[in-house]
Amino acid sequence: MQVLETKNLNLFYGNNHALKDINLKIEKNEVTAFIGPSGCGKSTFLRTLNRMNDLIPSVKIEGEVLYEEKNIYKEDYDVIELRKGIGMVFQKPNPFPMSIYDNVAYGPRIHGIREKKKLDEIVRRSLEDAAIWQEVKGRLNKSALSLSGGQQQRICIARTLAVEPEVILMDEPTSALDPISTSKVEELIVQLKNKYTVIIVTHNMQQAGRISDKTAFFLSGEVVEFNDTKEIFSNPRDKRTEDYITGRFG
Numbered sequence: 289m290q291v292l293e294t295k296n297l298n299l300f301y302g303n304n305h306a307l308k309d310i311n312l313k314i315e316k317n318e319v320t321a322f323i324g325p326s327g328c329g330k331s332t333f334l335r336t337l338n339r340m341n342d343l344i345p346s347v348k349i350e351g352e353v354l355y356e357e358k359n360i361y362k363e364d365y366d367v368i369e370l371r372k373g374i375g376m377v378f379q380k381p382n383p384f385p386m387s388i389y390d391n392v393a394y395g396p397r398i399h400g401i402r403e404k405k406k407l408d409e410i411v412r413r414s415l416e417d418a419a420i421w422q423e424v425k426g427r428l429n430k431s432a433l434s435l436s437g438g439q440q441q442r443i444c445i446a447r448t449l450a451v452e453p454e455v456i457l458m459d460e461p462t463s464a465l466d467p468i469s470t471s472k473v474e475e476l477i478v479q480l481k482n483k484y485t486v487i488i489v490t491h492n493m494q495q496a497g498r499i500s501d502k503t504a505f506f507l508s509g510e511v512v513e514f515n516d517t518k519e520i521f522s523n524p525r526d527k528r529t530e531d532y533i534t535g536r537f538g
Contacts, residue, residue: 291316291455291485292337292374297351299332299341306332308509310351314455319477319486321496321517324506324532330489333506334457337487338374339367355455372399374455375448380464381440383432383447388415388424391432391443395451410450417483418446419476438469442476449484456480458488462495474499493533497521505529 292314299307307329314320322330332341339360341347352359360370372395383391392411401407411428415421420442424435432443441461448456458477462470477499480486490496496503497517504514505528513520513529524530 289316290314291356292487293352293354294336295352295354297333297336297353298349299336300348301344302346306509307336310511312504312511312514314485314487315502316454316485317481317483318501319481319488319499321500321503322487322489322506323491323493323496323503326491328506329509330506331459334459334487334489337455337457338371338376340376342367372451373453374457375451375453377441377445377448377456377458377461379460381437381444383435383440383443385431385433387429388432388435388443389428392446392450394447399451411446414446414450415443417449417480418442419472419479420446436469438465438472441465441469441473445473445476445480453484455485455487458486460489460491463491470495493521505532507532 290313294310294312297307297310298305310333322334324330335341336349336353341349349361353361355370355374358365384394389411392414393407396407396410401410412421415424420439423439432440435443445456462473465473474495477486477488488500500517502515503517503520505512505520507528513524513526515525520529521533524533
């Protein structure tokens with residue numbers, strides 16, 4: 289069952305044609321990875337999926353992005369609701385300068401939840417789902433900034449989970465982390481797909497191979513190939529994909 293689909297999606301930064309005719313279907317409860325060299329459009333495409341590019345003045349978008357079969361670029365589409373359904377985790381951990389508890393409770397409070405018992409439940413569940421509850425349960429009132437980078441990233445993931453999204457976008461979520469923290473976040477991503485749909489941009493092809501069900505290879509703003517990850521890595525159909533994966537370029 290697909291949760292997101294793009295149809296003939298084009299994106300321009302002024303005169304620069306950054307995304308070209310992208311047609312992709314993202315399946316529910318899978319991890320989909322986007323790979324490709326720097327500047328090929330991976331992160332730009334990821335940001336079109338919850339309209340983060342709206343914040344850039346020179347951007348023009350053509351085509352459709354369907355979430356639950358509705359085009360999110362229609363003028364009357366509720367962007368706040370969209371970002372509740374499609375959450376985002378960034379490259380660098382960016383916890384708010386407040387307690388661990390308040391970081392995770394922030395979204396639910398914005399959406400009108402005030403009752404302490406309900407917030408307590410949400411905070412606990414989100415931290416458990418982000419595989420960090422055991423590490424922080426005794427210090428929820430301490431600043432989230434006092435945690436290590438890897439822990440901060442998992443707090444950011446918990447903060448995203450707290451508003452119960454259906455889809456989680458991750459833009460190179462481990463690129464600022466050490467190998468041990470990276471491995472914890474990778475294990476977490478594999479667990480998350482039981483409840484959520486995860487889309488991850490990664491520069492690390494081994495990471496894509498380890499954690500994703502499907503992989504899209506981007507090059508110069510186009511999707512060259514999109515298939516099951518095992519197929520992409522063992523039997524790529526396009527010579528350009530094979531050259532990238534075998535390290536001949538990129």
